[in-house]
Amino acid sequence: MQSNNLLSSLLSSSAQTTSANQMPVPPQQQDPLAQLRDIHVPTEVNIWPLDWGWWVAIAVFLLALFCLYKTITAHIRHNKARKQALALLESISAQQSNWPVALNSILKRTAMSYYPTQQVAGLFGKQWQAFLTSALKSSDSKLENDLGLLVSNVYQATPNPSDFETCKGAVKNWLLKAKLPKNKGAYGGVNDGGLNDGSAHDKQTKEPHHA
Template sequence: MQASMPELRDIHLPEPVSFWPPAPGWWLLALLAFALLTFAVLAIRRWRRRRQAQRQAKALLAQIDWQGDQWPRELNSLLKRAAMAYFPLNDVASLHSGQWREFLCQGLADKQREAFLEDYARLQTQLYQPQTDPLSPEPYRRWAELWLKQALPPKGGDYV
């Protein structure tokens, strides 16, 4: 039997399995992980820009001179600038009068909405036709704080 098997060789083990190149499943997993990481980084950056825009708007709101007679203009200007930073420019820049009031009260509950529309109409009247009876700034400051808190800016940005 030994004589008939001279051409047989000893058992050879296969080469060790290399880690490179990885299997297609690992490539897909790496691609998915990269996509999730990119999405997370972009979401965090967007969230930070939103928070920054809201902080800036609140800081500007605190700087308004509520004792003077120019606060209605300053408040209206601040809300317009904040809206243009929060929302797409084409949706906000051309709004005025009733459209502007309606835009500002989006997202408010029905009772809040009615009160806001009435109050803001008085403010807009005060902007262009100063009254002998000045408005109390407190409700308007509260409305502005509420709007700045509830408005969710989709694009973030700095105030100009």
């Protein structure tokens, strides 16, 4: 009887000890997600009104864009007559009986697109050749001689067909190498109509004695 009571006492004591050791688990430890904080969406950033620094940057960008536009358009306008002359040059062939006059006319009309008409139209022969030479960016003895060959053919009743390629090449090289003035206004009333509009002085260049 005593042994049964002792066994019951030991079991009861063990049960109480086990119950005491089993402490309740906090809810936060039971659910790990409960420890996470709510996600806070950042406040929307409003870029308007712009800071003064941005206005300065925009103004500088627009100014640079305008300057670039002016530079490009000025370059295109300046080379308009030169490009027209190069295109017209390709239409001239050795089969034309007056090819020296036609080649010389391209040079004369191009020069009058950049220099005053009064300054260029009255130049013939050696004076005209000297003007063409003076317009070159740098000295080129071969080109100078080829231009002289063209001028001499203008005065011949029957030009030498073998000189055609040399003379045509001289015209092309002069158009590419000539240092043509950019500030047309500084030279007076320069014809800005390109090569499409002939003048009375242009017609003179078609005559052999008015090269």
